[in-house]
Amino acid sequence: MILSALNDYYRRLAAQDKVPASGFSSEKISYALVFSGDGTPLQIDDLRDTSGKKPRPRTLQVPYDKRKTSGLHAYPLWDKTSYVFGVTAGEGKKLAQEHAFFKQRQCELFGESNAPELRAFLKLLDKWHPGMLPKLAGYSEEVLDANFVFRLEGEHQYLHESKAAVKIWTSALDDNDGNVGQCLITGENAYLGTDHPPIKGVNGAQSSGASLISFNADAYSSYGFKEQKNASISKAGIFNYSTALNYLLRRDNDNHQRLQIGDATVVFWAEASDAAHAEAAEGFFAMLNEPPSDEQEAAKLGSLLGQVAQGRPLAELDPRLESGTRFFVLGLAPNAARLSVRFWCADTLDRLARHYVQHHRDLQLEPTPWKGIAPGSWWLALQTAPMHGGQKPKADDVSPQLAGELMRSILTGSRYPQSLLSNLVMRFRSDGHITGARIALCKAVLARAARLAAHSNSHPQEVPVSLDRHSTHPGYLLGRLFAELENAQRGALGDQINATIRDRYYGAASATPASVFPMLLRNAQNHLSNMRKKDKGGLAHTIEKEIGAIIDGLGDTFPKHLKIEDQGRFAIGYYHQSQVRYAKRDSTPTEEASAQGENA
Known part of the structure; x- marks a missing residue:
């Protein structure tokens, strides 16, 4: 399915001239050697893009047949300096062999051509010796081991782009060899290939590329076929998907x-x-994953998603978005010299949009921890990384499996990974950052699980979006109670205390309430008494009344243990109660209100 979808996508790109034709590849080329009609090397042209801080190679479409391995292999009319010139920055144990192999292949391909530019190129190869390179204009040590192409003096196109060279190379490709069989991608009978080009650009994989399809051990052999012959894919199919x-x-x-x-x-x-x-569909999906920073554009996207939530199809909302558009999402992860498929999703754009709408609903939390619509999935995954000493979370600290499972659940509308909730609860305890984004993720996990459970005749208590004073869930009530006890401490001791009860007791209070809350309640009485002595009787009365109302909903005893889902509700209750107090402090900046709560 993956290869078939990529094969179809190649055909679309080829029709738009965005990808090379069969037998060519987009490669990074840094320099061009300019030579005269009699084969004399003249100068080195720097082709790199210098618009940025560091020069970058230019991407050119050059002749390509297969990837290089440990053996010798030269490309037509381009290659790195060890092959082209017999010069390298390293030891170069095989320099003479590589350069000789390059010359041999060019002669085999173009030796019988009468094209002037190709005859001049062959003369260049006859005249060349490695000592010429440092004497050429434009030479520097930066050229060593870079990829070179060739250009005849007075011509604007490179040698590999000439009609004669393209015709000869295309003809050479048509001389197919190998077995004929049914291609697994197209279903057609064609010449089967065994050499799969490297896939480049996956973060963490080898810079030279990694294999998506690879067989290198007897355990992967089947019916006597070895290595890539186990994958019956035509040469054209291999080229197209890669x-x-x-x-x-x-x-x-x-x-x-x-x-x-x-x-x-x-x-x-x-x-x-x-x-x-x-x-247009690809642009829309890109905005879903990386919402625009422009407020007007973000508002448009939010309005569109709101109408999707009401059941309107995308085609009615935006004429550029066609009904029935198929959409494909592929997640690849590095795995030594290979690539692992982390997730794969194939669906209609309308259904994907509805899944994203539901994702935003599940994340909904008041007060909202972000401006506009919910941030992209990569930012949400980043919230699961540790935050220590005020440092921002790092992408390297995000669990690879967790990030992949999170993305899969967003795309498919399935349950969020249970490990997401466990990870967040662990982070609350370890680094103490009970942020709105993390709480929103907790709420999303619990809300989706509750909704899907309701479809299976189970009736779990709904997860509140904002402060719910009528909720009787023990975890949620205990979280609210913990926030009020912290407010009492701050009211008595001020905001400048070194450590609050959240810093010292949050982990124990959320996991084993019975072991901590009786002691915290006794201390709260001292804090309330202290507040009354400081002429904060009104504030003390308000907090005491709130504590009493919450305790009335809990019953006679505190739970000995809270399971992980209840610890998630504990965090939500704590956030809601703290944020309400914080909002009051902002709206009525009195002495009493200023002592209550903090922005969690």
Whole structure:
């Protein structure tokens, strides 16, 4: 399914001239050697893009047949300096062999051509010796081991782009060899290939590329077939899927079909009646995962999602979004020299949009911890990383499996991973950051689980979006109670205390309430008495009344233990109660109100 969808996507890209034709590849080229008609090397042209801080190679479509391995292999009319010139920055134990192999292959391909530019190129190879390179204009040590192409003096196109060279190379490709069989991608009988090009651009994978399809041990052999022969894929199919995937993974600034979630590099594409509708769908999905920073654009997206939530199809809301558009999302993770498929989703754009709407509903929390619509999934995954000493969370600290499972649940509308809730509860205890974003994720996990359980004739208590004074859930009530006890402490001792009860007792209070709350309640009486002595009797009365109301809902005894779901509700209750107090302090900046609560 993955390869078939990529094969179809290649055809769309090829029709738009966005990808190379069969037998060519988009490779990073840094320099061009300019030579004269008699084969004399003249100068080195720097082709790199110098618009940024560091020069970057230019991407050119060059002849390509298979990836290099440990053996010798040279490409037609381009290669790195060890092959082209017999020069390298390293030891170069095989320099002579590599350069000789390069010359041999060029002669085999173009030796019988009468094209002037190719005859001049062959003369260049005859004249060349490695000592010429440092004497050429434009030479520096930066050229060593870079990829080179060739250009005849006076010509604007590179040698590999000439009609004669393209015709000869295309003809050489048509001389197919190998077995004929049914291609697993297209279902057609064709020449089967065994060499799968490297997939480049996956973060954490080898810079030279990694394999998506690979067999290297006897355990993977089947029916006597070895290595890549186990995958019956035609040469054309191999080229198409690999070219399309490498196009999606390119690191260009204008590539909006690629994003990073944990260790997974995610790419996506659409299939519609024409390229315009497909590109519009891809742009819409990109905005869902990275909401626009512009307020007007964000408001438009929020309005559109709101109407989707009411059941209106996307095609009615935006004529560029076609009904029935198929959409594909692929998450790839590095695995040594190979790639692992972290997740794969194929669905209609309308259904994906509804899943994202439900995701935003599940995240809904008051007060809202962000401006506008909910942030992208990569930002949410980042909230599961530890936050110590005021430092921002790092992507490297996000669990790879958790990030992938989170993205899969968003795409499919299935349950969020239970490990997400466990991870968040653990973070509350370890780093003490009970942030709104983390609480929203807790609420999302519990709300979705409750909704899906309701469909199976179970009736769990609803997870509140904002402060619910009527909720009787023990975990939620205990969280509210803990927030009020902290408010009492702050009211008595002020905001400048070194450590609050949250810093010292949050973990125990949320996991084993019976062991902590009796002591906290005794201390609260001292705090309330202290507040009355400081002429804060009104505030003390308000807090005492709130504590009493919460305790009345709990019953006679505190629970000995709270399971992980109840600890999540504890955090939500704590957040709601704290934020209400904080909001009151902002709206009525009196002496009493200023002593209550903090922004959790």
